[in-house]
Amino acid sequence: VHVGSIRDPVSRNRELTGKCSGWDRMVRVVFLHPDLGIGGAERLVVDAAVALCSRGCSVQIWTAHYDPQHCFSETLSPDLPVVCVGDWLPTSVFGYFHALCAYLRMIYVTLYLVLFSGEEFDVVFCDQVSACIPFLRLARHRKKVLFYCHFPDQLLTQCRSALKRIYRGPIDWFEELTTGMADRILVNSQFTAGVFKQTFPKLAEIQTDVLYPSLNSSAFDVEVEGLSGLLPEGRSLTFLSINRYERKKNLPLALQVLAALKERLSTGEWERVHLVMAGGYDERVVENVEHYEELRSLASSLGLEDHVTFLRSFSDKQKLSLLHSSTCVLYTPSNEHFGIVPIEAMYSRCPVIAVNSGGPLESVAHGETGFLCKPTPECFSEAMQKFVTDPKLKQRMGQAGRERVQQRFSLQAFTEQLYGHIINLTQ
Template sequence: MRPKVMQLCLSNGWGGLEMYPARIIPELARQGWEAHGLALAGSRVAASLEAAGVTPLTMASRGQALWRVGSILAYLKAHGIEVIHCHKSSDLRLGALLATLRPGLRLFFTDHMGVTRPKRDPYHRWAYGRVTRLFSISEATRARNLRAFPLPAERIRRLYLGIDPAPYVEGLCEGECASLRAELGVPEGAVAIGLPGRITPGKGQRVWVEALARLAERAETGGLASAWHGVVIGGLGAEEGSNAAFVEELRMRIQALGLDARITFSGFRADLPRCLQALDIVCTPSRNEAFGLTVIEAMAAGRPVVGASSGAIPELVSPDTGRLAAPESPEAWAAALAELVDDGALRERLGAAGRKRVLDDFTLAHHVAALVAEYAGQPSREEA
């Protein structure tokens, strides 16, 4: 009989954390594990689990889940589930309660966000004390977790995220690429500088816009030979995870800088792997990224990355795969972009090295293999 795990995510939001359970379920199945889910009724998490082939157990609220703990325990027993994996700190109350009431249940928690405050009071000591293993998604977050959580170092492990590289490396034919670039507003012959992700103040779009203004000044003074065009890829409203007021603020700043013709807002794109292949440079200026999924997606697509020299991004981007720039310095960003805009051979070389690194280190298969070893109590030393 196949071992079984329940992915527990009682969130009404929609971001990388909420997408994670459905992303790993097909690979869990391929590696021999049967997945179950516990989600809020009507949530996008529940819908994503359904789309991944799992009919989740659903609750109307976190409160209902707590007072229906008996029925959840009965579900675990009926399905022979011995492992629970939580993804939000607010769900650990339920996870720890289940582990307390059912000795032998293995409880795992992934800190997707990166903790910012100490959690050593009596409640957190009880809740985290029930956790078999806490996963940090980067060395940067693990360092913070070691300071914040009431757990010994050996129970907090770094486990990098991974992606299925296939959609990013399949490649677009020349005609498809030209058509998609035109759809994204990129003029023929221009170097496309893309910025994918949620449009919110913490993601660094402000410094990127200011850097492009300085890039435009270089072009006007003859310091830049190639034409370029900026593309912001991401939803434009709250329903797509972005800050509508901030989007409008960015638009006004772009207009004030005279960059209307040089920067396009694409809106949300369901075909991000294809869009990344249609770009020439991908930027990730987020000041405090816990991991940087967009970074490895861009690298898988063979695109050089310019990333912030803070948070976890320096763990992913090296001089062989891209460039780093101070997150608050438009001048540093403009310099890094100028180097890549004017050197197509360099872009190609960095992109090829980035793709190889993803295939070597950041595939979903690699991530899930380490994960199921933990589930089974056979952790890999490589992930420590």
């Protein structure tokens, strides 16, 4: 069990959402998650655990991988215990079979939980990998299972060669079968709800409720440090890209956009512009390592080296500083399931330029809190130029973004909805 001494995140959320005393019965919830890193799915799991803890639930997170040096700070709190088992199992076989290994790792975690741990629990919250659901039936008493679908796993594979289809066929079939075994299914957006029904035709009649990811605002309402040392002198217009170093995030678009913006600006304007490419990076993941080098090479080929800073595995403090200091966030993925980065940016009063598809259609208000654009350098650079020519645009859109997050994506609303689902499952 990994625990630490940082208690503030959980404690502050309890102050915000109401402490647990006064509830008739403590509901015991176990979260099952494959790899507790620092991605968007992990952010939701941690927020959900903190939210339920604030409502008096007994919460544990079980995972196959957890690194206290590469995690969200909330997981270091003794109030949010993390149990890591099965990390000795491989994540791939000679760089292949990632999905199969992920399934086996999660099945191992589940079997360890229900057969050997001795833990008592009422509800299991699992996400990403549904293969663990049938094995939860091995517990002494049937436990209720809530499955949170960020996006169907089978759609996350970009390459679909003949061999890949043969390999993925049984896995995709098993994903649909096991997902349907959950007692309740939640999705992160209306967009994902539609994709879910198209992807799993046999589950089309099953009700899926939308639970938008929330923002743990207490973690953002802290004193923010400056960006000293991160940017060259005189760069007053900072554009920020935050995403994992993965090819599906379309990060090359941010560099291509910057090159297109250079052609639109005068020399004086261009000298004020800088792009920060901040991304989740895990040296265990080959794609992270390869794509980071690909992006550096692209920046060099476009002649942008002096106007781009690459930041890997940044800290929470660095992220807050970047969001507060940046002119605008560039969000480049297409058909993103939801995307927590636009929410974090808007709460930090930082406008967002995002691709006009997927989750950002529900989070970003075009022309009010940012711009929704076609995924082309021309469209993105045109929107970026507006911030260069209108110095007050950031302030106007930033304030509108803050208000939108407070109204639609507050932690309190997320907590109430999630807690309601958990209580309904236990009745």
